[in-house]
Amino acid sequence: MPENTPRPPQHHPWETGWTDTSRAPGTRRLWLAGGLALATVVGCATSIAVMDRGADRTAQATDAPSPSDPVNDPGLISFGSPSPTDAPSPSGGKNGKGDKADEDDKDGEDDAGGDAPQTAGTPTPDSPAGSEPSTPPVPHPSSAAHPKPTVAWRSVRSTNFPYRYWQVDGGLVKLAQANSASERRNATFKLVKGLADGACYSFATADGSYLRHRAFVLRSERDDGSALFEKDATFCPRATSVSGAVRLESVNFPGRFLRHQHFRLRLDPFRADAGYRADSTFRLVDGVA
Numbered sequence: 001m002p003e004n005t006p007r008p009p010q011h012h013p014w015e016t017g018w019t020d021t022s023r024a025p026g027t028r029r030l031w032l033a034g035g036l037a038l039a040t041v042v043g044c045a046t047s048i049a050v051m052d053r054g055a056d057r058t059a060q061a062t063d064a065p066s067p068s069d070p071v072n073d074p075g076l077i078s079f080g081s082p083s084p085t086d087a088p089s090p091s092g093g094k095n096g097k098g099d100k101a102d103e104d105d106k107d108g109e110d111d112a113g114g115d116a117p118q119t120a121g122t123p124t125p126d127s128p129a130g131s132e133p134s135t136p137p138v139p140h141p142s143s144a145a146h147p148k149p150t151v152a153w154r155s156v157r158s159t160n161f162p163y164r165y166w167q168v169d170g171g172l173v174k175l176a177q178a179n180s181a182s183e184r185r186n187a188t189f190k191l192v193k194g195l196a197d198g199a200c201y202s203f204a205t206a207d208g209s210y211l212r213h214r215a216f217v218l219r220s221e222r223d224d225g226s227a228l229f230e231k232d233a234t235f236c237p238r239a240t241s242v243s244g245a246v247r248l249e250s251v252n253f254p255g256r257f258l259r260h261q262h263f264r265l266r267l268d269p270f271r272a273d274a275g276y277r278a279d280s281t282f283r284l285v286d287g288v289a
Helices: 027-063 098-112 181-186 227-232 274-279
Strands: 152-158 165-169 172-176 189-193 201-204 210-214 217-221 235-239 246-250 256-261 264-269 282-286
Touching: 165 181, 172 217, 172 264, 201 235, 210 227, 246 282, 256 274
Parallel strands: none
Antiparallel strands: 152 165, 152 189, 152 282, 165 172, 189 201, 201 210, 210 217, 217 264, 235 246, 246 256, 256 264
């Protein structure tokens, strides 16, 4: 009976030199290499998927509105978000900012600028209507505080002789009381726009004549249609230190003003003395006729 030689253990072939001839050479190595390659591919795919998912989450977090966004926060009421009915239109207000922006802009303008500071020598509304000049005034200063030269019946009263008025007497103009009906009629004139300058005055009488200076004496004459007559009959009001009173300057002789002298009206150059100032200051009052 033959002896059976025991088969060496197969799990330690390197110890005995036994080789399993039932497998192709290198099969174990191929399986190990394939498993390693598969594990590498799976690991790379997993890493790529994780990275893509992280990028998507980052993009979603960037695009998502903040929790304080009143439009996408239905559970909260924000006092800063206007209601649909009160929301300003995109074109409302300045630069499309709405009424609130307009108010802010106006406040900014007031704070930044406000009223411009007055420079030295610039007249202000709070200053007197005009102080007495020490030199002859310029030909055409502003006279906005005085009556507009619209058509109206007026009498011209002296400030230093308040009971005397301009009055036509024998073709000349004198300063006299207006007691009788004829005196009151002769002391009442139609105040119209200046014949030579619409910003100034001309004085027409009831019979259609005009007061004009000739030889520097004020008189009543008919309009001859000449440019000289229109200039002689035009007088511009100038401010004085007396409230409500004016000084009347000739339009064609700047620096000469109507004044009474011995109760006669004439055109004299300006002087800074008190007597001239008083004699050349008049009030335009309602007609006495």
